[in-house]
Amino acid sequence: QLQLVxxxxxxxxxxxxxxxxxxxxxxxxxxxxMAWFRQAPGKERxxxxxxxxxxxxxxxxxxxxxxxxxSRDNDKxxxxxxxxxxxxxxxxxxxxxxxxxxxxxxxxxxxxxSWGQGTQVAVxx
Numbered sequence: 001q002l003q004l005v006x007x008x009x010x011x012x013x014x015x016x017x018x019x020x021x022x023x024x025x026x027x028x029x030x031x032x033x034m035a036w037f038r039q040a041p042g043k044e045r046x047x048x049x050x051x052x053x054x055x056x057x058x059x060x061x062x063x064x065x066x067x068x069x070x071s072r073d074n075d076k077x078x079x080x081x082x083x084x085x086x087x088x089x090x091x092x093x094x095x096x097x098x099x100x101x102x103x104x105x106x107x108x109x110x111x112x113x114s115w116g117q118g119t120q121v122a123v124x125x
Contacts, residue, residue: 002027002098002114009094009119016086016123022079022096022116029053032114033099033107034072034079038092038121048094049081050106059106063089086123093118 008020020036031053039045049070050059058070069082079096098114099107 002029002032004096004098004114004116006094006096006116006119009121011122011124012086013125014087014123017082017084018086018121020081020083020094020096020119020121022081024077024079024098024114028074029072029077029079029098030074031100033102033111034070035097035099035107035112036070036079036081037095037097037109037112038090039095039118040092043092045095045109047106047109051079057105083121086121088123091121091123093120 003025005023012018033053035050036048037045038048048061051070051072055072067085072079095118096116097112099111103111
């Protein structure tokens with residue numbers, strides 16, 4: 001499994017931007033599908049963005065399309081989530097995750113065996 005550590009969360013005003021980073025260790029991430037999930041209090045964890053192991057395919061939740069961008073640098077073992085035009089409903093704990101084997105595309109949360117500890121994003125005026 002990968003060890004994943006997120007950073008970059010914080011408090012931002014509506015309309016602002018944040019860039020989350022996920023640093024991986026123990027293994028290279030080259031053959032892992034990587035993703036960002038988020039969970040708000042009282043709500044289910046949901047997939048926000050997915051990127052294939054080669055970076056050739058990206059999928060986004062409808063609510064963040066056009067605002068969020070996922071990217072990866074396999075050599076640096078980094079996965080990023082650029083978040084623009086943030087809204088209060090984006091407030092959640094954001095988790096980085098990696099999947100070695102996939103049951104479908106996009107993969108469900110149960111396919112991901114590697115998870116970070118999460119980083120808090122709060123969007124409020």
